[in-house]
Amino acid sequence: MSRRSLTVLTDISLITCIVQKGLADKIVKAARDAGAQGATVYYAKGTGVRERLGLFGVAVEVEKEVINIVVPQEQVEQIIEKMYLAGKLDTPGMGFIYATQLDKAATFIPEEVITKLESQVETEKAKVA
Numbered sequence: 001m002s003r004r005s006l007t008v009l010t011d012i013s014l015i016t017c018i019v020q021k022g023l024a025d026k027i028v029k030a031a032r033d034a035g036a037q038g039a040t041v042y043y044a045k046g047t048g049v050r051e052r053l054g055l056f057g058v059a060v061e062v063e064k065e066v067i068n069i070v071v072p073q074e075q076v077e078q079i080i081e082k083m084y085l086a087g088k089l090d091t092p093g094m095g096f097i098y099a100t101q102l103d104k105a106a107t108f109i110p111e112e113v114i115t116k117l118e119s120q121v122e123t124e125k126a127k128v129a
Helices: 024-033 049-053 073-086 111-128
Strands: 012-020 040-046 062-072 095-102
Touching (some): 062 073, 073 095
Antiparallel strands (some): 012 062
């Protein structure tokens, strides 16, 4: 039987980006190109200014895609910038992006990745000393 353990991640943030339906793939690609490891995309309905634009004042359902990406704190600015530009979020009505700092998260991390990260930390400590 294999040994089970909990690996807790700290100094991480959740980037959430809400965009018009059909834009998520382009934005996720930009995030991955900027260093993100992966993303979760799901669909939602939004409300706001645009639902009042319907015919005869009838509300228009606005379908959205929501992108969630967990990234190390030091990558947040770079990844948000790339996602913002890829989604053209500087255009009114295109979407919204924000980051939330997480206290901790846990997931499976292969032993070789943990060993590599620990080695990098030791190397950085040796450089400072």
